[in-house]
Amino acid sequence: MAQKRTPEKSEQHANPPPTGAARWRNGGVVRRHTLSTGAVVLGVALLAGLLASWLLESQATARLVNRAPSLLRLSTQLVSRSPIQSQVELARLAEEFERIPLVRGCEIEVRSVLADGAVAPSSAPAMRYQSQPAATAEALRLSAPIVDAAGLAYGNMSLSFAAPEYAWWDARLWVGLTMIVLAAGVALFIFDRRAQRALRPLEQVQQNLLAYHDGVEPALDLLAVQGGAGVIADAWNTFIQGVSELRREVERFRCRDAIQSAHSGGARVSGQVLDRLPVGVVRLDERDVIVHANRAACTLLALESSAIGSPLVKSVRETEIAQTLISLRGSPCGATRDVKIKSGAATSVVRTTVLSGGTEELLLMLQDVSQTVEAEQARDEFLAHITHELRTPLTNIRAYTETLTQDFLDDEQTRRECYNVIMSETRRLTKLIEDVLSVSQIESGGGRLVRAPVRVEELLRQTMQEMQAAADAKQIKLGLKIPSKVPMVSGDKHRLHQVWTNLIGNAIKYTPEGRSVSVEVESEEGRLRTRVTDTGIGIAPEHHEKIFEKFYRVDDPGVAATEGTGLGLAITREILRMHGGSIRVESELGKGSTFVIDLPPLRSIEREAARKG
Amino acid sequence: MARIVIAEDQAHIRHILMMWLGKHGHEVVEATNGRAALEALAKAPADLLITDVNMPEMDGIALTHRAFEVCPSLRHIFVVTSRCDQHEIVAQVEAHRVTVIPKPFSPKQLIKDVETVCQPSPVASIAN
Numbered sequence: 001m002a003q004k005r006t007p008e009k010s011e012q013h014a015n016p017p018p019t020g021a022a023r024w025r026n027g028g029v030v031r032r033h034t035l036s037t038g039a040v041v042l043g044v045a046l047l048a049g050l051l052a053s054w055l056l057e058s059q060a061t062a063r064l065v066n067r068a069p070s071l072l073r074l075s076t077q078l079v080s081r082s083p084i085q086s087q088v089e090l091a092r093l094a095e096e097f098e099r100i101p102l103v104r105g106c107e108i109e110v111r112s113v114l115a116d117g118a119v120a121p122s123s124a125p126a127m128r129y130q131s132q133p134a135a136t137a138e139a140l141r142l143s144a145p146i147v148d149a150a151g152l153a154y155g156n157m158s159l160s161f162a163a164p165e166y167a168w169w170d171a172r173l174w175v176g177l178t179m180i181v182l183a184a185g186v187a188l189f190i191f192d193r194r195a196q197r198a199l200r201p202l203e204q205v206q207q208n209l210l211a212y213h214d215g216v217e218p219a220l221d222l223l224a225v226q227g228g229a230g231v232i233a234d235a236w237n238t239f240i241q242g243v244s245e246l247r248r249e250v251e252r253f254r255c256r257d258a259i260q261s262a263h264s265g266g267a268r269v270s271g272q273v274l275d276r277l278p279v280g281v282v283r284l285d286e287r288d289v290i291v292h293a294n295r296a297a298c299t300l301l302a303l304e305s306s307a308i309g310s311p312l313v314k315s316v317r318e319t320e321i322a323q324t325l326i327s328l329r330g331s332p333c334g335a336t337r338d339v340k341i342k343s344g345a346a347t348s349v350v351r352t353t354v355l356s357g358g359t360e361e362l363l364l365m366l367q368d369v370s371q372t373v374e375a376e377q378a379r380d381e382f383l384a385h386i387t388h389e390l391r392t393p394l395t396n397i398r399a400y401t402e403t404l405t406q407d408f409l410d411d412e413q414t415r416r417e418c419y420n421v422i423m424s425e426t427r428r429l430t431k432l433i434e435d436v437l438s439v440s441q442i443e444s445g446g447g448r449l450v451r452a453p454v455r456v457e458e459l460l461r462q463t464m465q466e467m468q469a470a471a472d473a474k475q476i477k478l479g480l481k482i483p484s485k486v487p488m489v490s491g492d493k494h495r496l497h498q499v500w501t502n503l504i505g506n507a508i509k510y511t512p513e514g515r516s517v518s519v520e521v522e523s524e525e526g527r528l529r530t531r532v533t534d535t536g537i538g539i540a541p542e543h544h545e546k547i548f549e550k551f552y553r554v555d556d557p558g559v560a561a562t563e564g565t566g567l568g569l570a571i572t573r574e575i576l577r578m579h580g581g582s583i584r585v586e587s588e589l590g591k592g593s594t595f596v597i598d599l600p601p602l603r604s605i606e607r608e609a610a611r612k613g
Numbered sequence: 614m615a616r617i618v619i620a621e622d623q624a625h626i627r628h629i630l631m632m633w634l635g636k637h638g639h640e641v642v643e644a645t646n647g648r649a650a651l652e653a654l655a656k657a658p659a660d661l662l663i664t665d666v667n668m669p670e671m672d673g674i675a676l677t678h679r680a681f682e683v684c685p686s687l688r689h690i691f692v693v694t695s696r697c698d699q700h701e702i703v704a705q706v707e708a709h710r711v712t713v714i715p716k717p718f719s720p721k722q723l724i725k726d727v728e729t730v731c732q733p734s735p736v737a738s739i740a741n
Contacts, residue, residue, distance in 0.1 A: 384697050388667070391695030392623060395717035399629045402720055408636040421625050555669050 034192045041184035052176055061163050064102055064140060072142045072159050079146050079157060083113035087127050094129040097159065104138055104162035105131035110146055110155030119154040139163035205236050280366030286359055288312050288326050300341065300350050300366050325364060331357045349373045385551035389432055389565055393425040428563055435567035439550060442574045449492035449578055453602050456528060457486045459493060460519060463500040470508050471517065479518040487523055487601035495575045502568040503595050507534035509562050528601050533594040539587040548573045615731040616640045620650035620664035620676060630663060633720045647671025651683055658686035660731060666694040666702060677706050689730040693718055
């Protein structure tokens with residue numbers, strides 16, 4: 001029988017055990033050959049049986065021909081010895097003859113025998129017997145005269161013989177056939193065993209090939225015959241090995257072709273996609289030649305379109321930048337380095353991220369992070385300023401509080417002074433926190449305006465009243481000049497109050513004692529203009545713009561000596577911007593400053609609605 | 614008793630330092646910026662300098678760089694600052710002769726540090 005494959009291998013190939021027709025179809029070569037050979041042997045045996053029956057029949061016929069005359073002679077002698085006196089006796093005798101094997105029929109014609117034993121005269125009527133015609137064919141007919149003792153014929157006798165028939169199922173044939181079949185079976189069995197042993201490798205090869213044909217065995221290597229099954233197996237295994245290597249080679253070529261075709265076909269599509277990316281992508285080969293650079297990369301690195309195929313060092317204007325990018329080769333994926341690239345007067349910061357930093361390929365992603373870096377720097381500066389500004393009042397609060405607990409402080413005036421410093425620094429801290437919150441709200445967009453028609457005159461008078469105490473402390477004269485009809489503005493009353501508080505507060509802070517601060521309102525060219533003028537230390541022209549930046553304080557002893565967060569003017573400008581207004585400063589060092597505010601007036605429709613409301 | 618120069622543009626801090634140091638028997642000279650402090654150091658020998666960093670005209674770092682040169686008698690400098698980048702300040706000064714103190718600081722602790730620095734060294738006492 002065919003060698004069974006190992007269970008592991010069957011599982012591996014998911015080859016179900018063959019059943020029924022499949023078993024026959026998948027059966028071994030030897031089995032099929034054995035069975036077909038058996039069928040041939042059976043046919044031959046049948047033919048041999050038929051031949052044997054024909055030979056037997058031939059021999060029997062020959063024997064009949066030889067024996068029939070003597071049988072007839074003996075029969076006539078028997079008739080002559082038996083005196084036949086009646087038709088009945090003749091018939092009984094004839095029937096006796098008919099029972100003789102192979103005798104098909106009998107025909108007797110005699111004259112009767114008289115009582116004395118003499119034969120009736122020839123004139124007497126003869127008795128006659130003739131058998132019924134038989135179904136079987138007549139093979140031989142013999143006739144002989146019946147003679148008495150004197151030698152006188154007194155009758156005639158014919159015997160017809162049938163040919164002996166041997167059917168193929170005749171028992172004798174069966175014996176012969178069985179012997180032949182048995183002999184053939186034994187021979188086949190021996191042949192089968194020997195053939196199987198010899199052809200076992202071929203069986204396995206056949207099994208493997210069937211499995212391979214059904215797609216169960218994808219790897220040719222697994223078709224090799226296991227177990228050292230001789231020369232056939234060795235030859236087969238060598239063949240399989242060769243085919244397997246050939247197939248691998250073909251696969252390799254096919255893959256290469258597929259990759260190349262995908263590359264050429266996909267390169268165009270991927271190039272289009274890459275060109276639409278907001279980030280730059282640059283691919284360099286092992287010699288630092290630009291294989292690909294998308295549109296964003298060309299813009300960031302100022303590359304010409306002809307740079308593709310050229311070394312990066314020659315393509316980028318600044319060699320240092322190219323070398324920085326190339327130095328990223330060998331860096332792990334995700335490694336970043338910021339590169340500063342000058343473009344005219346501006347300098348942009350390009351963050352380079354390694355996507356693939358192998359020796360064969362260097363793939364880099366480039367992002368313009370100038371805005372991010374600026375934002376980060378602004379945030380860091382903001383935090384540094386905040387920390388600095390918070391620490392200054394905190395230092396005073398801590399130092400003066402600690403002083404209050406000391407034994408050496410026996411002076412009531414000094415104690416009061418300490419208390420006042422603690423209180424003023426606490427207020428300063430509170431103001432700082434409020435300003436920081438205002439900046440934060442405005443910058444995050446959370447400081448939305450609650451707009452309503454605002455009567456500027458009322459708001460200004462209220463603010464002036466609130467600031468009067470501070471002005472009085474420095475004997476500063478506060479003046480307000482306002483026309484009789486002031487247009488209303490559409491704005492956030494609380495925020496506009498903050499604007500004027502900041503500006504009038506600053507004017508008082510930076511004005512020496514005994515001088516004056518004035519506020520003047522005028523309606524000009526459809527805009528409401530407010531001027532806050534002090535007679536203080538003044539601001540040099542180079543600071544006119546910068547004073548509106550967050551935490552900017554002029555580097556001046558007079559400014560340093562004055563409390564301030566550096567946020568007031570930044571907040572003021574932002575609030576006015578949100579109102580559609582503007583602020584600027586007119587100032588000369590030592591001659592005071594004037595802050596000019598412009599606000600758009602309320603539109604006529606809104607004014608009408610406000611009046612009705 | 615030590616002669617101490619204070620460089621601080623914040624009046625309240627300058628005032629409280631003068632008060633504490635004066636009460637503890639030290640002679641204090643005040644300056645509102647680095648340049649004034651440098652002039653004070655050059656004018657008369659001092660034992661200690663207590664300076665802020667952010668000051669107009671000349672900041673505390675520049676003052677520290679020139680103070681030992683201008684005033685050879687100077688033993689130590691205390692730099693008080695409210696800046697976040699104190700490690701950068703430390704990197705810019707002579708660490709063994711300069712102590713950076715972050716604000717807000719304790720005047721009591723500062724007095725202790727001053728007295729520690731002003732104590733005569735054991736080597737000097739043996740030499741005497």
